Amino acid sequence: xxxxxxxxxxxxxxxxxxxxxxxxxxxxxxxxxxxxxxxxxxxxxxxxxxxxxxxxxxxxxxxxxxxxxxxxxxxxxxxxxxxxxxxxxxxxxxxxxxxxxxxxxxxxxxxxxxxxxxxxxxxxxxxxxxxxxxxxxxxxxxxxxxxxxxxxxxxxxxxxxxxxxxxxxxxxxxxxxxxxxxxxxxxxxxxxxxxxxxxxxxxxxxxxxxxxxxxxxxxxxxxxxxxxxxxxxxxxxxxxxxxxxxxxxxxxxxxxxxxxxxxxxxxxxxxxxxxxxxxxxxxxxxxxxxxxxxxxxxxxxxxxxxxxxxxxxxxxxxxxxxxxxxxxxxxxxxxxxxxxxxxxxxxxxxxxxxxxxxxxxxxxxxxxxxxxxxxxxxxxxxxxxxxxxxxxxxxxxxxxxxxxxxxxxxxxxxxxxxxxxxxxxxxxxxxxxxxxxxxxxxxxxxxxxxxxxxxxxxxxxxxxxxxxxxxxxxxxxxxxxxxxxxxxxxxxxxxxxxxxxxxxxxxxxxxxxxxxxxxxxxxxxxxxxxxxxxxxxxxxxxxxxxxxx
Amino acid sequence: xxxxxxxxxxxxxxxxxxxxxxxxxxxxxxxxxxxxxxxxxxxxxxxxxxxxxxxxxxxxxxxxxxxxxxxxxxxxxxxxxxxxxxxxxxxxxxxxxxxxxxxxxxxxxxxxxxxxxxxxxxxxxxxxxxxxxxxxxxxxxxxxxxxxxxxxxxxxxxxxxxxxxxxxxxxxxxxxxxxxxxxxxxxxxxxxxxxxxxxxxxxxxxxxxxxxxxxxxxxxxxxxxxxxxxxxxxxxxxxxxxxxxxxxxxxxxxxxxxxxxxxxxxxxxxxxxxxxxxxxxxxxxxxxxxxxxxxxxxxxxxxxxxxxxxxxxxxxxxxxxxxxxxxxxxxxxxxxxxxxxxxxxxxxxxxxxxxxxxxxxxxxxxxxxxxxxxxx
Numbered sequence: 001x002x003x004x005x006x007x008x009x010x011x012x013x014x015x016x017x018x019x020x021x022x023x024x025x026x027x028x029x030x031x032x033x034x035x036x037x038x039x040x041x042x043x044x045x046x047x048x049x050x051x052x053x054x055x056x057x058x059x060x061x062x063x064x065x066x067x068x069x070x071x072x073x074x075x076x077x078x079x080x081x082x083x084x085x086x087x088x089x090x091x092x093x094x095x096x097x098x099x100x101x102x103x104x105x106x107x108x109x110x111x112x113x114x115x116x117x118x119x120x121x122x123x124x125x126x127x128x129x130x131x132x133x134x135x136x137x138x139x140x141x142x143x144x145x146x147x148x149x150x151x152x153x154x155x156x157x158x159x160x161x162x163x164x165x166x167x168x169x170x171x172x173x174x175x176x177x178x179x180x181x182x183x184x185x186x187x188x189x190x191x192x193x194x195x196x197x198x199x200x201x202x203x204x205x206x207x208x209x210x211x212x213x214x215x216x217x218x219x220x221x222x223x224x225x226x227x228x229x230x231x232x233x234x235x236x237x238x239x240x241x242x243x244x245x246x247x248x249x250x251x252x253x254x255x256x257x258x259x260x261x262x263x264x265x266x267x268x269x270x271x272x273x274x275x276x277x278x279x280x281x282x283x284x285x286x287x288x289x290x291x292x293x294x295x296x297x298x299x300x301x302x303x304x305x306x307x308x309x310x311x312x313x314x315x316x317x318x319x320x321x322x323x324x325x326x327x328x329x330x331x332x333x334x335x336x337x338x339x340x341x342x343x344x345x346x347x348x349x350x351x352x353x354x355x356x357x358x359x360x361x362x363x364x365x366x367x368x369x370x371x372x373x374x375x376x377x378x379x380x381x382x383x384x385x386x387x388x389x390x391x392x393x394x395x396x397x398x399x400x401x402x403x404x405x406x407x408x409x410x411x412x413x414x415x416x417x418x419x420x421x422x423x424x425x426x427x428x429x430x431x432x433x434x435x436x437x438x439x440x441x442x443x444x445x446x447x448x449x450x451x452x453x454x455x456x457x458x459x460x461x462x463x464x465x466x467x468x469x470x471x472x473x474x475x476x477x478x479x480x481x482x483x484x485x486x487x488x489x490x491x492x493x494x495x496x497x498x499x500x501x502x503x504x505x506x507x508x509x510x511x512x513x514x515x516x517x518x519x520x521x522x523x524x525x526x527x528x529x530x531x532x533x534x535x536x537x538x539x540x541x542x543x544x545x546x547x548x549x
Numbered sequence: 550x551x552x553x554x555x556x557x558x559x560x561x562x563x564x565x566x567x568x569x570x571x572x573x574x575x576x577x578x579x580x581x582x583x584x585x586x587x588x589x590x591x592x593x594x595x596x597x598x599x600x601x602x603x604x605x606x607x608x609x610x611x612x613x614x615x616x617x618x619x620x621x622x623x624x625x626x627x628x629x630x631x632x633x634x635x636x637x638x639x640x641x642x643x644x645x646x647x648x649x650x651x652x653x654x655x656x657x658x659x660x661x662x663x664x665x666x667x668x669x670x671x672x673x674x675x676x677x678x679x680x681x682x683x684x685x686x687x688x689x690x691x692x693x694x695x696x697x698x699x700x701x702x703x704x705x706x707x708x709x710x711x712x713x714x715x716x717x718x719x720x721x722x723x724x725x726x727x728x729x730x731x732x733x734x735x736x737x738x739x740x741x742x743x744x745x746x747x748x749x750x751x752x753x754x755x756x757x758x759x760x761x762x763x764x765x766x767x768x769x770x771x772x773x774x775x776x777x778x779x780x781x782x783x784x785x786x787x788x789x790x791x792x793x794x795x796x797x798x799x800x801x802x803x804x805x806x807x808x809x810x811x812x813x814x815x816x817x818x819x820x821x822x823x824x825x826x827x828x829x830x831x832x833x834x835x836x837x838x839x840x841x842x843x844x845x846x847x848x849x850x851x852x853x854x855x856x857x858x859x860x861x862x863x864x865x866x867x868x869x870x871x872x873x874x875x876x877x878x879x880x881x882x883x884x885x886x887x888x889x890x891x892x893x894x895x896x897x898x899x900x901x902x903x904x905x906x907x908x909x910x911x912x913x914x915x916x917x918x919x920x921x922x923x924x925x
Contacts, residue, residue, distance in 0.1 A: 284703050284706075340885060340889070343889055344888065347888075348702060348703045349617040349702075349703070349706070350888040351888075352617065352619075352703065352706060353840060353841060353844060353887075354884055354885045354888040354889065356837050356884055357880070357881040357884020357885045357888075358881060358885060359881070360877045360878075360880055360881030360884070361877065361878055361881035361882065361885075364874075364878050364881065365878075367877075368874060480707075480710060480711060480714050483707050483710075484707070484711060487704060487707060518721065519722070521715075521718050522715045522718050522719050525711050525712075525714065525718075526715060528708075528711060530694065534698065
């Protein structure tokens, strides 16, 4: 407890000699001598209403570590501008908190008779006081009954590494029951010790070890910022920084792979449908992106309907949207095939133009119905947040999308391999006439195949609605990428599509840190242009007579 | 042959005579006269003529060699950027920051030195050379890689689209030194003629008309030569042409580069008339739009490309003003209707014989069904 007065005493001296604070010094000198702890608390209460922001910020800090039961209420009041002080110098520096029914005494919390407003001034704050308030509220959080709050507060204390917080940390450590929070607190203690330039060499060495064990960026920057250490400690710090750097690099590598895979999953979702319509049927569907967009809008509509009719299952609206988007986009795909595509079989370039026109119409239709602005699709709670895995932070929605992309691909492969429709699709693509002779209605299979590809695009839209803006242009951003994935993977080869999507995603994310996102995209595109020229049939070419394809 | 001569003559008369008439009535009659053509019509027509040059370039490769290019607007925009750089340097110290060497946008992003690739653009002739060279060299490199490894059909279309998309992204970057997002604008004059003077606009329009006519005659000369017949042979049966001893890739490459240069010149004429060049000119949609102009007018007819570019853009100007909601429906519908019901375009309605001889559809559908048999 003795250390607590370290701050106030210093300020006392400064205010005595500081020419600006003569008035305040007079007030402080006039304060009657009290017991040590009480005086500390009293001084910080007085400082909070001081006439300079520096003193005021200091008062906030002192109050936070004073252990006063009124600290939280007073600091809250200060933040909310409900704290009032006496306008004129007065030895007892009264402080009031305005509440709905009147005023309470800030020190005791007892209601007081409303003072005359003429005598009051509101205590105002500036940025430095505000940041002191933030720290103070963090420190107060150390004694919260909620483990997560304590953990957060301990982290914040570690970040500030304020030597003045040491006694506070000690007190919190003595009370702490949770091992995880205790660990962070010990790290914070080590950090504060290192910052304070006190302690013996062996104490400081063990503190370096404790901080280094965190092995994250904040530990690194803390260690790297320490100056003027004894050679032994400096060497330990150097080694620790080096070690952290190496570990961070490894984590960054892993993180890049994860980001790459999640981008790859998005590409895979967008391209899987295309792998059916383009890869299997050979139809260049430039409106494929719009099928994705319609899937996203279906999600929006389904969420609205559920919120309106069955709020109980609100959180699972996205799950309902998956089959709905499949059906809507699939049905639209069947209609498009019957009314447009079937007249253009064997004319790929004309198909390209007609479907481009179709994509313009679909975009404008959606724009006319829903308006040009982004629609708000909400993420359910079970899809938000993140998971910390070692030094990695994995966002949950990306994890779901990777999982979903895998599921969609697996389901599609299973359908093509074992399903009745899949068998017919394979029969028709392998030998149309023979399939017709065996009684398969080939035109109907064409329509269903196109519907299947479109439906998968619709399901991709559900996933994309969780990570991208739902606007009429949504599909445009994915169409070129999707084609590149299908072409890279080799037409008509789903494993190739998977491999191509994942490698494109990972390559993109690995180029990004060096060159920026846009240039990464350009590098990937340039690579693909060169690649297609080397291997026009993709990574996994089909064997056969496709010399002219 | 008779019909072909007639369309050629009609096209030249319409392009040259029409623009001359417009220019005369704009400049000679006072604004109050009924015969006076307002200034905005002049700049609009100048713009259409530039689009017609782009359409001509697309028709040369799509109509006669069967390369469906989805990236020709990239060459158009590159030519435009080369001209834009000259116009930017021509501003000199009259910019907002009054810096005699650095364009405003460079000062804005804190550059203090002109990048090396801007050297020389203060000379008009150098800029003209770049208008030809930049699209030409890019097309040459791209085509050399693509045709040599026999990338064709839809694959070629997709990588041309990827090309223009990559350029779009690249030019959006501020540190490319081409004005980033905003591109270049605020041009003052060209060769000393102020751009806001009506005689300059009329003059630019006339020059565009003359260039369009020359490009038309050049394209016609190419397609009517022995060389052009080989091009059509490549379009209709590439493998057969190869087996006859020709090298299709060389023929494709030459006409591809010529087409890119024509597109680049069109872009260079476009920029001083619209007064701005920015990365959106690289948008893949623009290239596809150019393809549909050709499809509407009549693929493989040259005159049809010019006609299509002008008609579609007239419709666009009118509809985007009158019924902006309807425009994309109409434009999208145009793609579908033309490909389904009007495969020979407007010119095809008047031509007695098919504008595209042979049976490209039959050939490609045979190849397609072969591919479909193999696929899966």
